[in-house]
Amino acid sequence: xxxxxxxxxxxxxxxxxxxxxxxxxxxxxxxxxxxxxxxxxxxxxxxxxxxxxxxxxxxxxxxxxxxxxxxxxxxxxxxxxxxxxxxxxxxxxxxxxxxxxxxxxxxxxxxxxxxxxxxxxxxxxxxxxxxxxxxxxxxxxxxxxxxxxxxxxxxxxxxxxxxxxxxxxxxxxxxxxxxxxxxxxxxxxxxxxxxxxxxxxxxxxxxxxxxxxxxxxxxxxxxxxxxxxxxxxxxxxxxxxxxxxxxxxxxxxxxxxxxxxxxxxxxxxxxxxxxxxxxxxxxxxxxxxxxxxxxxxxxxxxxxxxxxxxxxxxxxxxxxxxxxxxxxxxxxxxxxxxxxxxxxxxxxxxxxxxxxxxxxxxxxxxxxxxxxxxxxxxxxxxxxxxxxxxxxxxxxxxxxxxxxxxxxxxxxxxxxxxxxxxxxxxxxxxxxxxxxxxxxxxxxxxxxxxxxxxxxxxxxxxxxxxxxxxxxxxxxxxxxxxxxxxxxxxxxxxxxxxxxxxxxxxxxxxxxxxxxxxxxxxxxxxxxxxxxxxxxxxxxxxxxxxxxxxxxxxxxxxxxxxxxxxxxxxxxxxxxxxxxxxxxxxxxxxxxxxxxxxxxxxxxxxxxxxxxxxxxxxxxxxxxxxxxxxxxxxxxxxxxxxxxxxxxxxxxxxx
Amino acid sequence: xxxxxxxxxxxxxxxxxxxxxxxxxxxxxxxxxxxxxxxxxxxxxxxxxxxxxxxxxxxxxxxxxxxxxxxxxxxxxxxxxxxxxxxxxxxxxxxxxxxxxxxxxxxxxxxxxxxxxxxxxxxxxxxxxxxxxxxxxxxxxxxxxxxxxxxxxx
Numbered sequence: 054x055x056x057x058x059x060x061x062x063x064x065x066x067x068x069x070x071x072x073x074x075x076x077x078x079x080x081x082x083x084x085x086x087x088x089x090x091x092x093x094x095x096x097x098x099x100x101x102x103x104x105x106x107x108x109x110x111x112x113x114x115x116x117x118x119x120x121x122x123x124x125x126x127x128x129x130x131x132x133x134x135x136x137x138x139x140x141x142x143x144x145x146x147x148x149x150x151x152x153x154x155x156x157x158x159x160x161x162x163x164x165x166x167x168x169x170x171x172x173x174x175x176x177x178x179x180x181x182x183x184x185x186x187x188x189x190x191x192x193x194x195x196x197x198x199x200x201x202x203x204x205x206x207x208x209x210x211x212x213x214x215x216x217x218x219x220x221x222x223x224x225x226x227x228x229x230x231x232x233x234x235x236x237x238x239x240x241x242x243x244x245x246x247x248x249x250x251x252x253x254x255x256x257x258x259x260x261x262x263x264x265x266x267x268x269x270x271x272x273x274x275x276x277x278x279x280x281x282x283x284x285x286x287x288x289x290x291x292x293x294x295x296x297x298x299x300x301x302x303x304x305x306x307x308x309x310x311x312x313x314x315x316x317x318x319x320x321x322x323x324x325x326x327x328x329x330x331x332x333x334x335x336x337x338x339x340x341x342x343x344x345x346x347x348x349x350x351x352x353x354x355x356x357x358x359x360x361x362x363x364x365x366x367x368x369x370x371x372x373x374x375x376x377x378x379x380x381x382x383x384x385x386x387x388x389x390x391x392x393x394x395x396x397x398x399x400x401x402x403x404x405x406x407x408x409x410x411x412x413x414x415x416x417x418x419x420x421x422x423x424x425x426x427x428x429x430x431x432x433x434x435x436x437x438x439x440x441x442x443x444x445x446x447x448x449x450x451x452x453x454x455x456x457x458x459x460x461x462x463x464x465x466x467x468x469x470x471x472x473x474x475x476x477x478x479x480x481x482x483x484x485x486x487x488x489x490x491x492x493x494x495x496x497x498x499x500x501x502x503x504x505x506x507x508x509x510x511x512x513x514x515x516x517x518x519x520x521x522x523x524x525x526x527x528x529x530x531x532x533x534x535x536x537x538x539x540x541x542x543x544x545x546x547x548x549x550x551x552x553x554x555x556x557x558x559x560x561x562x563x564x565x566x567x568x569x570x571x572x573x574x575x576x577x578x579x580x581x582x583x584x585x586x587x588x589x590x591x592x593x594x595x596x597x598x599x600x601x602x603x604x605x606x607x608x609x610x611x612x613x614x615x616x617x618x619x620x621x622x623x624x625x626x627x628x629x630x631x632x633x634x635x636x637x638x639x640x641x642x643x644x645x646x647x648x649x650x651x652x653x654x655x656x657x658x659x660x661x662x663x664x665x666x667x668x669x670x671x672x673x674x675x676x677x678x679x680x681x682x683x684x685x686x687x688x689x690x691x692x693x694x695x696x697x698x699x700x701x702x703x704x705x706x707x708x
Numbered sequence: 709x710x711x712x713x714x715x716x717x718x719x720x721x722x723x724x725x726x727x728x729x730x731x732x733x734x735x736x737x738x739x740x741x742x743x744x745x746x747x748x749x750x751x752x753x754x755x756x757x758x759x760x761x762x763x764x765x766x767x768x769x770x771x772x773x774x775x776x777x778x779x780x781x782x783x784x785x786x787x788x789x790x791x792x793x794x795x796x797x798x799x800x801x802x803x804x805x806x807x808x809x810x811x812x813x814x815x816x817x818x819x820x821x822x823x824x825x826x827x828x829x830x831x832x833x834x835x836x837x838x839x840x841x842x843x844x845x846x847x848x849x850x851x852x853x854x855x856x857x858x859x860x861x862x
Contacts, residue, residue, distance in 0.1 A: 184790075186835060188831075188832050189834070189855070190850065191838050192837070194835070242755070290755055605851050623822065
């Protein structure tokens with residue numbers, strides 16, 4: 054029976070065929086991230102297997118298992134706990150994964166990932182076509198592959214493909230995504246060889262053509278997908294032009310590849326390809342071009358395309374054949390099912406925070422800002438199970454921590470009431486979203502999601518209600534549990550003895566739009582909050598100077614998005630003074646102290662965004678008034694959205 | 709020896725003065741830390757044709773910043789190709805970048821360099837890995853150039 058969402062998104066949910074394999078819909082789970090859940094030797098762990106069961110059940114017609122490195126030495130290994138496929142000893146776990154995928158009615162594809170320039174994580178060097186030094190310190194010094202070594206690498210890929218098929222996978226994929234080995238050979242930037250593997254586009258593509266040929270010979274009955282850049286975004290470094298990228302795609306098509314997965318960008322590219330600052334659908338033109346050039350080859354695409362409705366239109370309009378999706382399914386593994394049932398408003402949105410990637414670059418397992426369950430699938434303690442004893446829970450604060458705790462506890466059968474002194478849910482996140490230059494709709498979608506789920510699940514939300522001791526006395530014995538998730542505030546008390554303290558303005562008041570500032574603004578604090586408001590004000594025409602007591606601004610911002618803020622600071626002409634402390638404020642301006650002496654900055658308003666202080670005063674008020682008292686989110690330690698959601702969930706799932 | 713290419717870096721004194729003004733960027737760096745600048749045109753390290761620079765460069769001036777006695781000092785040396793260069797970071801500036809830097813030595817030069825890197829006028833290569841650079845105290849300097857110290861993937 055066709056479900057209502059399937060009828061609406063009928064192009065996306067129509068069946069397809071890849072080679073001889075029937076595919077139930079046009080959705081490809083993309084192997085866009087490795088999980089870092091596995092053994093240091095490449096073995097697949099129970100944690101990974103539990104995670105893959107969830108991926109298998111996402112409802113995608115085609116599921117690509119995360120990239121495995123194909124060589125025993127680990128030259129192709131890019132991530133700390135990446136899986137390996139260079140030996141038969143790994144087969145049993147791959148067999149289980151293929152079975153999980155087939156049991157869920159999907160086609161199984163295994164990605165082979167030789168990271169090339171970004172590889173050799175355990176070796177202290179990487180291999181490339183040519184010795185082009187790194188531009189990012191994260192990676193390792195290069196060694197040039199000899200012609201004999203190239204043959205070996207190609208054979209390793211073919212063996213890996215054969216092994217994947219033996220394990221039960223229907224298809225394989227080789228990726229050049231983000232600057233891996235295949236991309237290194239294809240690109241003018243990293244391939245400056247003078248032999249037959251370098252020079253012209255024809256020669257640079259030779260490695261790819263031999264690779265495709267070897268894999269097709271090794272697995273003649275199984276489709277091969279190849280992930281290729283539509284745009285490297287490396288032009289300024291001498292990388293391929295878009296025309297050259299499509300010329301290379303043509304070579305892959307001529308070699309008989311079954312699917313081209315179009316990707317964008319290298320890790321070292323100086324601009325975003327899928328961060329929050331990129332408008333959804335921005336890169337679709339690359340896929341559209343590929344589809345027009347290669348009408349007889351399947352094209353998959355998904356860079357910065359988070360919405361099923363947009364993907365449905367793309368399939369309808371011939372922009373691509375398969376929607377390649379990963380990160381939105383990290384945020385909500387049920388998204389495809391919800392889309393099929395026309396319940397998209399219940400989807401936990403991917404906000405493109407890139408928390409997942411930030412963690413990978415610190416050699417940590419990936420997690421998700423929006424999905425606290427991600428990576429904990431193997432742990433029963435993280436599963437939402439019916440509570441043994443149903444309790445009456447009051448939650449102080451309707452920000453992300455409070456709302457996450459509320460909906461999780463409610464799913465387990467508890468009766469939940471959320472109190473907030475504001476007239477709407479969202480807490481400080483709403484104010485932050487309103488000032489966000491990247492894409493306010495992303496952050497607002499988090500609040501909308503909580504609103505929808507609270508209503509659907511029957512969480513009572515009492516707004517315009519301030520929780521204090523008097524209030525607690527009025528509800529005494531009505532609740533068994535109290536969760537204080539009242540967020541944090543600007544610690545204005547730090548400045549109480551400062552000359553001119555009465556002239557200071559709280560950043561939160563500015564963010565909420567309750568206080569208007571003058572033309573010239575000094576912002577105290579160059580962290581995430583201070584920078585976000587500063588950027589918003591600067592864009593609106595204010596002259597902004599940020600004062601930061603640490604050596605650098607943006608210390609609390611995720612590495613993968615910090616560059617964006619520092620670039621905005623530069624582009625918007627925001628001045629920064631670091632290692633500086635506010636010492637005096639007058640109507641004429643602010644005086645700050647730096648290691649080089651005192652500095653007067655003329656301004657009309659001085660906004661304080663730092664330090665932050667947890668709103669944990671209520672703990673002391675309530676500790677003798679309720680049976681169980683818990684705290685979560687910024688009310689315990691001021692941090693950010695991901696910590697708030699994680700802690701809210703852990704509380705909700707435990708009580 | 710003074711050659712036309714040497715002149716592309718101008719006098720050393722303004723460079724030294726600039727480094728002294730921005731000494732906070734180098735506070736955590738260990739003795740012997742070295743950052744090099746070469747001209748893109750003189751070295752032959754052109755976008756997409758790096759090997760020419762790697763292998764063929766001879767007698768090309770290199771502006772070296774070296775930490776000694778707790779302070780960064782500037783000097784002109786010879787660049788003999790990437791393989792033999794003794795720097796931790798190498799910045800390869802095109803003519804426009806060279807001219808821009810020279811014109812901004814009295815101002816906020818690190819910010820100017822950051823912009824030149826982003827605009828592709830200055831190429832940037834690392835010769836030590838993340839751990840080595842962290843241990844050598846490079847985080848502040850790399851941060852000032854707007855570079856993602858712990859990977860990118862945006």
